[in-house]
Amino acid sequence: MSVSEAPTDMDNAEGGVAPTGTAAFLIEFQGITKTYGQGQTAFLALRGVDLRIRPGEFLAIMGPSGSGKSTAMNILGCLDTPSAGAYLFQGTHVEHLDRNQRALLRRHYLGFVFQGFNLLARTSAQENVELPLLYRGEAPEKRHQAARAALALVGLSGWEHHTSAELSGGQQQRVAIARAIVTQPLVLLADEPTGNLDSKRSHEIMELLVRLNQEQQITVLMVTHEPDMAKYANRIVHFVDGVVSSDSGEETPACS
């Protein structure tokens, strides 16, 4: 298994929505390392990343291809595990969780938005948005209501029964965002959410993310390579060669 270092942008946005317990940080990377391959051919994608994200932040991750930002995003999103280092989510170590435990963590705390929208084909917006609720075992009535509410929140009231093919790119991404927030996650992870959109739609999507960050207090983590889009974030982290090269503002290092 090899994860290539494709240029993927992560949106790291943190909304301080949730009861974070005793931990001051929602997410804490301590010396996160990720190695692909073995021996001679081993490739170090991340070499000791330290990153602390508070609830309610809107964090943009930038960096060139191969800088490790998408690897970091995959680990942040619990899609992948680090080779070494500690990952604390709400103060709990999650770096050693198995496949199913990570799936449950994603199901309950995380929402994903992708560059390619990744909606189910030939499926209505409503059904797409209901999908995570189905996996959470919500009752049908609750599902329908929550999905309608989420679609209304992203400005797609009245489009519930349109399939992906009947929606524009911007609308599809809104459906994807509705799907990500319908479970009221702590963190919304957006991987180049505007990569496939024109600039007008891109700005609309970014405004939507900002609104969700501020009004719903969802922490947003976003990968992007467009500085225009990164400006919407209140914190920008640059990755170069598997380490954080610059961080626009880690506020008040609570613990050292």
Next chain:
Amino acid sequence: MFLNTLLLALREIRRNLMRSFLTILGIVIGVAAVITMVTLGNGATRAVAEQISSLGSNLLILRPGQRLGPGRDGVSVPRFRIADAEAISAQIASLQAVAPVVNSGATLVAGNENWSSAINGTTNDYLVAGNWTLATGRPFSEDEEKLGRAVCIIGETVRAKLFSQQNPIGSPLRVKNFSCEIIGLLASKGQGAMGMDQDDMVMIPIRTAQRRFTGNQNVSTIMVSMKDGADSARVIAQIGDLMRERRKLADHEEDNFNIQDTKQIAQTLSGAIGTLTTMFGAVAAVSLLVGGIGIMNIMLVSVTERTREIGIRLAIGALEHEVLLQFLIEAVALSAFGGLVGIILALIACPFLANLMQVPFLFDPSINFLSFGFSAAIGVIFGYMPARKAASLDPIEALRHE
């Protein structure tokens, strides 16, 4: 949880109606073929059994010659006589009826109509042995039998061909070259299986047949009807001994006649048809298996096609076993639905085909359940591997899949 996964699977099938339809086509045809083959086979077995039992129960048939087949009519083989039948009747216990029969055929003429039919020269015992009843009229009188009067009892087909609506009793019927009076009408036994019409027959006294048709004292066959519960093996042995004695066969000589037990013929025929049914069923089962492999193919292709979708589901938080279950349910639902459609198709086709083949349509629940169960099992078996593959995908890899 299970209900939700079921819902997901059904949505998936609905989203891909055309693909789903093509997937189940193999199962539909396989199940329909298996059920049709077995149902028609059962019908044919029943038809043969019914036909043979309509000959009369516990019936033995004596024929000259060693066995059925070529050479049995060799000139050297002595024929039976009426006296043989009388001797059997007089000397063997637990018999119901002994009917010597002279088989022949002739053109019948009545008024302007004519019709070719089988002529059986025999006695009233034939009615008992052959399980016939009279619809109207009377059997032969003792006088008519002894003296070989020109009287006849006709079957329903003959009546229908020659007399249409009118009552034939008392009418004259020209049989080949002589005229006889119709004294009775046989109740119809209906169309026998394989197109043999048992009602197409005229009964005349045996001495009439010998005198007017064959011109000799020979008897073609002797039909012996045993009483219920008679030991057929013992009766056959007794009749055999009696015939050997009457035919003056030395101990070292083989029988120059044979005795058939219709029950045995029925068993042999049913056995043969049963074997054929099993064989056709097996051939059909192979097509069902091929249908199952079709399902596996489509499911494998669909896993590849839907890699990205699986990635989305996993990223959203679907557990491995949930994805596994979804794909498994899809496969099982498809094959079970295919099985149902196959059963419906078979139930539509079977009565029609049974009618065409002139065999009874016997609904056999067990083969329906069996094929349905088999198609569902195919879904589980052939759905598992692709489902396993889908569920174990790495979400990152799956999401990157184009």
